[in-house]
Amino acid sequence: MRIKLLPIVLAIAIISCKKDNANDGKQVTNINDLTVPGSFKWNTSNEVKFTIGISDSKFQNLIQVISIYLGNPDQGGEILSKGSATPLNAFNTKITIPTSASSIYVVKSAPDGTKISERVMLTSNHIDLNFGSSGLTKSASAHSSDKSKSVTAELAATPAAEPDCQASITGSDINFNSKQVICYTSANDATINVNANPGGTLKINAPGKKINIQTYNHTGLNIIIGSNTTVIFSNLELKSNEEIINNGTLNITGKIDVNGTLTNNGTSNINFLQINGSGTVNNYCKLLLTDAQLDKVLNNYSYVQVSNNVVLNSSGRINMIGNGLSGAMFQTNDMNAARGGINGSGATSLFKVTGKIDQNAILDAKQSSNRQVFSGNIELCTDQDIPAGFFIAPAKKGCEAYIAADGCISTGNGTPPVVIKDTDGDGVNDTEDDYPTDPALAFKNYSVNYIKGGSTAAFEDNWPSKGDYDLNDIVIGYRYLVSTNAKNIVAQVDAEYSLIASGADFKNGAAVQFPLAAAKAKIITASAGMSFESQQDSAVLILFNNSKDLQLTGNTDPAKATSPVVKLSVSFSVVDGPNINDFGVGTYNPFIWNESNGYGRGYETHLYGKTPTNLVNASLFGTVDDRSKPSSGLYYRTESLLPWALELPIANFAYPIEGASILNAYTSFDKWAQSGGAVNKSWYNDSTNTNSSLVYAIK
Structure with a gap:
């Protein structure tokens, strides 16, 4: 094995040497000299989808709670997403996770309070997992197009809708001339004769009465016995293409030979039950037998008694x-x-x-x-x-x-x-319910680093021209709490923002676009000046229209006084919301625009590859330094694939001071970029590769 691995190790070493030699070991200090892979998206975080199913049938279709943590939850790991799962419905969610993270932890909490915790490696942008009774039974990195989970347990079937009556009879002789649905009713106890060789469906509904079937000639006939109705046979052969559904009382004084399907939702009193051929008996209530011989399947969801x-x-x-x-x-x-x-x-x-x-x-x-x-x-x-x-x-x-x-x-x-008590009756017990007294809410989902302040977005504001790449024209901190109901539907969003720096000369506004129709977002509370923008088809939240109105100094020149960080917050409800898997928990689409004279609302600047809103000035794409290709869905990139903004999964990012390039402030930034994000993944949080004299840190 070592002999086989050696050439691979050598090959990797040679490739690594070639990469290092590409710049002769020198740091790239000019942004225009950076060469990045075509697939690089300048992301310090990845959007990861999770499909987490349950094959443990112990609790049937009761809700079990799935929680996803960044880090070991027993050692202070931060929770990112939480939701419900059953054997019939997997928990599907979408989370933005730092590229530096190699694993997450998934915890399954059962209705009785027992928990199973598993570490899962982040090997793909779609993680497909399945919990059995003792732990994960499946861990696949490949995306599965089928969101449903295979169910190994026998679960109670949802009753099929009864067919509508095509004819009604009250007499003692019931004759089927064709395959049809006949409804029989009687106000008294009665004895009837049935001739149904063409097949069909016979619905018997005589509440409080006993209906004795004396003559029974049949081929392919289904019988449905109504609630509180008693039907009596002496002996009965249920053929392979026939079914009896008993919602009342079925009495068989002799023998029933089941080759078809007998479904008992009420009480069945049977002297001798035999199941053979292709026969199946499904018992959902009370099945009382004297003797039974079983050569095929009896599914018992309730109570069976055999007296002999x-x-x-x-x-x-x-x-x-x-x-x-x-x-x-x-x-x-x-x-x-x-x-x-x-x-x-x-x-x-x-x-x-x-x-x-x-x-x-x-x-x-x-x-x-x-x-x-x-x-x-x-x-x-x-x-x-x-x-x-x-x-x-x-x-x-x-x-x-x-x-x-x-x-x-x-x-x-x-x-x-x-x-465990479920106060609000939403199916999630109080221990796992983040809103135990509110049936409209159940789970809290958090953006990464929420407890420590959240994340940061840093912008250049000269689009469509390139800037100086000090990435301090607008610096915004943000964090999100997304609340869902017991069915994992997004119901409320609570967001907090911080205007940290506004180093530009321009009057810049800022907003965030959410993956949500505009009409679905309804503000509950918001800081002054915050609102959802009109004339948008999606929900676009305006944070502010002019950063210069909020900060006297830009917080980019250490020689000048520091302006206070401006705190903003909003809480909005979501009407008929999407699943958390569609809405996600992450960065969303933050952007700025140049509100200065000669520019205007259409000068939107987004993160690399993010789509603009419908108020962008589309004529600016492809001009000056911008090389967006709207027809191909490619936005906010230069000829050499440079961005106009970066997101960082930390709060209080020490951004470059005015005029200092990100390349000089962070000496491993060039290696990260030119490797396509493969190395130095935490460059923004690495003091050994940070030039402290060239960064501005808000205390």
């Missing part, structure tokens, strides 16, 4: 699906065959055997390593001695699983888990 015996053959499977904090329950007297599989998902479920379990299955589990019957989140409650080989962890023998008593389960089991 259940036979689970090798092709049979029982899925026990808890509903978040409470499990499902299956109780039988005997289990004379246990050759299939019984799996639990969601909250821990209970499989209770009051009589005997198949001794052959127990013996097989003792003698073989692959004869497990129980798996997942489930407990087997029995007095018998059960070997460990009967289970795949976390399945185990036990009788403590919590089963909540309700309208379907008359007698529950176990002790309720500690439930």
Whole structure:
């Protein structure tokens, strides 16, 4: 392995030497001598998208909270973004992160208060993660176009809308002449005959009445039993292309052979249940059986009771699906065959055997390593001695699983888990809810370095002409708090700005453009002079119109008095807001314009590559030193790809004094730029490469 790596190491060394020799080891001191890669965007931060899903089904579709930190949260790491996720809906967010950062931490908080924390390397601008029950099960840097997460758990399905009636019948004979929807009603107990060889759908709705089906000829017929309606069969064969949906009471006095689908949302009393062929039974309430033989799938979301015996053959499977904090329950007297599989998902479920379990299955589990019957989140409650080989962890023998008593389960089991209070009822418990008494708000998302003051944007104001690159004509500090609701929808933005320096002779205004339609932003409170600009299709927040009105001196000449830093703030609500993944948490689009005589509002200066607002003077693009290409979406660049502004992910950036180039103030700036940002990523915060006599630092 070392022999194979050596040529690669040598190649890297040679390339590095060539880069260093490009300028003969000398520092570039003239901005016009800089040579930067064509792909360089002059960014000290990257916009990173996250898709974080959950495959842990223990809590079903209850909200789990995802928090993203820059740094270890146990050691003071700063939180950047926070939101909700479920097995059905991933947490999608977008954060601006310093290019110097190599990793972040992701914490998943479950409804019961348990947490899982993982460190994740920043290897891409789209990080795709998935949390299982014990940690990350997937970590992919490649972007996935499918934002949905695959769900390994059985989740309760949303009921399909019932079909509308095409014919209504009250008589005792129901004949289908074509595949149609017939609705049967009766004000009395009744016996009916059904002939439905063409197929179709029969809806039976007779509240408080018993409907006995005496003759039943059918092919491809679906039956929907209405609420509080009792339907009685003696024997029934449910064919592969048929379904019965019971919303009331279904009584089978003999045997039902399920090759199709039986969905029980009410109470089903069945003497003998057999599932085979392509059959499936979905039980969402109370399924009461005398005997059962299972060769296919029974999905139990609630309560199944077998008063005599259940036979689970090798092709049979029982899925026990808890509903978040409470499990499902299956109780039988005997289990004379246990050759299939019984799996639990969601909250821990209970499989209770009051009589005997198949001794052959127990013996097989003792003698073989692959004869497990129980798996997942489930407990087997029995007095018998059960070997460990009967289970795949976390399945185990036990009788403590919590089963909540309700309208379907008359007698529950176990002790309720500690439930953390959710005062505002938005689905996010108070511990994780940043606004526990406000159902419209749930999570706080912060721009980078928020606690320490935020970030800085430094501008040259001579656009479309190049300036002297002291980057002190306008220096603005900023930080953002973006609040979202329980569905990760942006609901409110709180922003703070600081006018730190205004070294130019021009009268410059400043604003920020947000990725939001203008009509959606409504100011709650704002500093004097701040407002959203009219005649804009997007939300453009005016910070000030003339910096000279705010600072007497520009804070760029150490020989002159220092003007106070001007603090500005705004809070605005967002109506019908976007997802945090679309709005993001970061720099947004700050810009300045030259309000001096002979110029005007159209002289907008933005960060490299950022788009102008619709009030820009578009005729200025491509003039003087500007080489923007609007048709290609390329803005604010010179022929040699120089910018007019930089953003720095620190507060109180020590910007160059008047007339001092950024190249001379920061002696590693040239290396950072010419490497395309690959080296000296923290040049703006490196005292060893800072010429302290050429920078102005506000204390």
